[in-house]
Amino acid sequence: MLSKQDSLLNGKRDAPKARPAPLPWRNWLGVVPFFLFAFFFIALPSLTLLVGAFRDNAGKLTLQNFVGLFDPSILNAYWVTIKISLATAIGGGLLGFLMAYAVTVGKLPNSVRTSLMTFSGVASNFAGVPLAFAFIATLGRTGLVTLLLKNLLGINLYDQGFSLYSFWGLSLTYMFFQFPLMVLVITPALDGLKKDWSEAAANLGASQSLYWRKVALPILTPSILGAIILLFGNSFGAYATAYSLTGGFINLITIVIGSQIKGDIYYNPGLGYALAVGMIVVMSVMMAIYYMLRRRSERWLRK
């Protein structure tokens, strides 16, 4: 021991290290539990679905399951899901943006802002069964608004072709958690608009609308697009609200996947896997675009 230290000190003229460096692999032990959990409960289920999607009932390699995705009723389910997701992402995005605008740029009292943020936190988490009940009590056949319109204005919504249990009804219901989500996501971006910019624009003689068209909106565009994509994904993958509102009688991708899990209608495990994989692919593309846009928007939001 001594001689080794001597040789280090005298031979190489290097000071001995105060402490021996810990073995590097030891550090990696600390993260094993988390990565094991992620492997078993996220990666393994997803991989199982992926592998299953390329196999037929006998376990042989096939692409037949993906051909099944082009069945008219499945295509229709995709179409309805995309329509609802688009409608609620744009509708919810617009209302959410305007509300966030009102409490940030619009200079409403701070108390309004605080209550808006609290309520958005609640409402964006108020999805699923109770939300369906709330909308049945509002716009169902004997709902409050339905009856009000009938008794006061003589409009019978259900005679006009409206039904809570179809496209428009479901979209209105989804909006309840979509626009608060938009408020939560877009408020930080609106906060990032610096006062200097609008003042500088005003000093150069720009009107408010010119400032918005040439400065604020271009800066906000990636944030807004990113938020809308997030909203799109949020309703694309939603199951609980749609199922409890319609009892499963609406042709959405998530509902079709649900019935494949239960194994009731036209049971075909391979198709179920392919549907699930298709969903993961769509969501991955959405999230990838979201992250790209977020990176762009962060350039401007840096302090």
Place this chain on the structure above:
Amino acid sequence: MRRKSFWSWVWIALGAIYFILPLYATFDFSLRAKKGVLSFLSYQNIFNDPNFWKTIEFSLVIAVFTIIASIILVVPTAYWIRLKLPQLRGMLEFISMLPFVVPAIVLVFGLIRVFSGAPFFLTNTFFGTDILLVAAYVVLALPYVFRSVDTGLASIDVVSLTEAAQSLGASWSTIMFKIIFPNLKVAILSSAFLTLATVIGEYTIASFMVGIKAFGPYMSLIGQNRTYESSSLAIISFMVTWGFMGLIQLFSRGKADSSSLSGAR
């Protein structure tokens, strides 16, 4: 200036109506169980239903285990990565955002396919199914648990604190329980309440794994048979969510932001 704030009020009012009207309608409906008079009969019926208490107890217990499991899993890992393996931080963030890519309905599908057969057979026993349910909820909670813990860790100097503690002779468990956890109190409490708010009424995963043992599927069952009682359940569930979110506000002093996001359910 006047005109600007006029429109601001218009948008806020529009959103407020969208928010309040369904809740008002639900509340109004829930009071009409007795013909001709307003009464709290439907609430009484719910509170007198032993299944209401049984399912809510079950979901509460599951939520508590979810909170404990996700904190044990995320806090030490995030701390360790900040301290020793900063190169893994991006990967940790990526994993914790995966629930955005794998919606609940797909997650439950995969979990059932993996764990109902060989070699795990978790769904053969009630205990095994409950464990699987907790694991699924830990995954659902990952995005916001990670984000709030990560923000919490960023606001303290992990390396200096650890070195100071070590030079005073503190063991790893002392560092964890006396330094890291107390410093992350706000992050842990707010993600705990968010987990409570989302897990208690969760439907998608619970309905496939445990059925009407859980509160979400119980609500759904009531909705199929009892009109007025379902409205009172919606009000109760809303007040529970509101209560937990209010507690979060209390702890984080009104800083609600996008860190409360989670994947599609």
